[in-house]
Amino acid sequence: MSGSPSGRRHTRDDVSEVALRLLDEYGLPDLTMRHIAAALEVRASALYWHFPNKQALLAAVSARILRPMEDVRVEEMSVSETVRRLGARLRECLLAYRDAAELVSSSLALGLVDSPVRPQLMTVTRRDGVPDSLSRVAAEAVMHFVVGYTFHEQQRLTADSFGLLAADASSLNPENATARPSDGGDFEEALKMIADGLQVSVRQHTETSTG
Amino acid sequence: MSGSPSGRRHTRDDVSEVALRLLDEYGLPDLTMRHIAAALEVRASALYWHFPNKQALLAAVSARILRPMEDVRVEEMSVSETVRRLGARLRECLLAYRDAAELVSSSLALGLVDSPVRPQLMTVTRRDGVPDSLSRVAAEAVMHFVVGYTFHEQQRLTADSFGLLAADASSLNPENATARPSDGGDFEEALKMIADGLQVSVRQHTETSTG
DNA sequence: ACCTGAACACCGTTCAAGT
DNA sequence: ACCTGAACACCGTTCAAGT
16 A cells, blocks of 8 residues: 555654654544554554654654644734734644644643744734733743643543533533533633733833833 | 551542642652552552542542632632632642642543632622623633643753753753743733733723623 | 452563664 | 564553452
């Protein structure tokens, strides 16, 4: 089936690409070194030539998931719009692959991947004269909120797909139909709150420096 | 040493209490069913009489970690103060035990523990006539930000305690001393942003309803 | 009601040795 | 440079059986 004879060698990029495919297909609990190796037609121990340990491999997968963040063109945006667009794009990146939010959450916490929000937000805030300290804080708030929110959301999605609450939850309490739309409206409302909060901080900062 | 003869039986509460002690002492990776059982002088299989699986046991430990949230008395606070106090208290709860933020993060995402922010925030927002939809969104923003931020923070703390970057990081780049104070000032600034954002949303809401 | 014993089907990681 | 083979020291979970 595959184009190359069985004796092929692999690169770090091959490994993380195949790992991402497996993540999406079988989920994080089944993303084991042995399974990744098997998909590459190799033994698990071979992976340790490319990566020092599993966490490093998973960090490479996380970086792959976050790659589309770089395509967001923020040059013409206001600060508030940038916050909302980067947050929305981050959520899209995480929803694009099964269990991606959980994986990225841990890579970020371990400090093995860079902030997917900070650099682009900073170009805009610097352009507008917003102090770096404020934009760094806002970038953290956006990142942690989006990753946590989407982690929870993604968990509910796969729980629903296993039919774990389809029947009784909606019959016992009809409110649930409206109580858990989770169509992204709440998400965008929260992003707007953080963006508005940043604006307030900026105003307060310029007031104290001027007056 | 212990007061009772060796034939003692256990309850769910005993189990989660001992598990929390082990978490704090040895960390999440070593919090295995076998280690918990050993600390209770019992076999791992015995734990499955008390809990259906490990995630359920960990959820009980998470609930224990979050218990001090109930002691926050919000009755006399403004909405903004409530957001900041609940956020700060949540961070304290998570920093009180090793790896607690990581553990609680996953229990929350799996939906196995209730929001540690929502109920108390809602009593205050309802008192002030803030619509439930806004306060629910704010509660989510606060919760996800605090858990994510503290997860990252706690990971750095234990990394530092293992001396993983003490030497070269500060010598190569002296800015790092100021770049990572992480003394909580950034944290409180971010909480204030979310609180301010909520205030803005409330004002916008009442304007549209009135005018 | 609460636990043991033993097994099942796995893990991540190391390392000498191969090509 | 890249991988195999084999081992080490573990996992979570199930279930018949004990008391």
